[in-house]
Amino acid sequence: MTDNNTENCKHSASRPRPLSPHLQVYKPQLTSLLSIMHRGTGVFLYVNIFLFALFLYSYAFWDKNLYECINDQDSVSLLFEVYAFFVLFALCFHFCTGIRHLFWDMGKGYDIERAYFSGKLALVSSVILSIIAYILIF
Amino acid sequence: MSCNNGNFRVKKASGHGAGHWLLQRYTAIANIVLVGWLVVSMILLGQGYYDSFSEFVRIPTNAILLALFFFNTIYHGTIGIQVVVEDYVSCKCGRFGIILFTKFLGITAFFAVIFSILNMYFVYS
Numbered sequence: 001m002t003d004n005n006t007e008n009c010k011h012s013a014s015r016p017r018p019l020s021p022h023l024q025v026y027k028p029q030l031t032s033l034l035s036i037m038h039r040g041t042g043v044f045l046y047v048n049i050f051l052f053a054l055f056l057y058s059y060a061f062w063d064k065n066l067y068e069c070i071n072d073q074d075s076v077s078l079l080f081e082v083y084a085f086f087v088l089f090a091l092c093f094h095f096c097t098g099i100r101h102l103f104w105d106m107g108k109g110y111d112i113e114r115a116y117f118s119g120k121l122a123l124v125s126s127v128i129l130s131i132i133a134y135i136l137i138f
Numbered sequence: 139m140s141c142n143n144g145n146f147r148v149k150k151a152s153g154h155g156a157g158h159w160l161l162q163r164y165t166a167i168a169n170i171v172l173v174g175w176l177v178v179s180m181i182l183l184g185q186g187y188y189d190s191f192s193e194f195v196r197i198p199t200n201a202i203l204l205a206l207f208f209f210n211t212i213y214h215g216t217i218g219i220q221v222v223v224e225d226y227v228s229c230k231c232g233r234f235g236i237i238l239f240t241k242f243l244g245i246t247a248f249f250a251v252i253f254s255i256l257n258m259y260f261v262y263s
Contacts, residue, residue, distance in 0.1 A: 046219055049215055059258075061254065091173065
């Protein structure tokens with residue numbers, strides 16, 4: 001088992017093999033793009049859970065002005081606002097496409113027409129939702 | 139899972155193959171509610187409905203839902219990262235290491251969050 005593993009590592013290091021799902025050979029289209037973006041936003045949000053956890057920890061044990069600092073319009077930099085919008089958009093996008101994936105798991109909406117329609121619906125609604133949420137929050 | 143049955147090996151299903159897949163969906167369904175609650179709460183916080191963040195946490199339902207939100211998202215995220223790592227990390231030892239690390243990281247972050255919430259709920263003024 002151990003020999004097999006080290007051999008596997010050596011092999012993949014000397015000649016990298018393409019990994020499935022094959023991002024580099026797959027033809028870009030709405031359905032594949034949304035699927036890849038669902039994964040990408042998922043990884044991005046995963047990182048952001050820990051940033052949120054770090055914020056909670058810092059706020060509770062370190063500096064209680066942290067929240068007021070973030071909430072204050074004047075002290076917040078443009079970079080933070082752009083980043084916050086990206087996080088909100090990723091959240092809304094993952095939310096909408098996630099619901100689409102749950103419908104697929106129930107066996108609904110598999111035909112090409114409905115898959116494209118639900119894809120467009122998820123994309124448009126995630127953009128609208130994130131803009132509304134951003135305006136209401138900031 | 140395999141068991142040695144006499145002089146030949148019988149390969150059979152472990153019976154929990156769909157476990158990860160199902161948990162990913164269950165946590166996703168719970169996340170629909172929890173993320174909806176979080177966004178509404180963030181809007182209320184942004185509108186100045188609460189004086190401070192600790193005032194928001196000191197409401198029991200908010201404290202419980204925030205803890206549940208973190209439990210659920212970290213669980214959902216850790217399983218999700220496992221699937222991504224299994225797809226793109228072909229080296230088996232590296233794959234095992236990264237998955238184990240994300241599990242440790244998730245548990246650590248969850249306990250840090252729980253202690254932060256408890257601190258804000260009971261100690262902070």
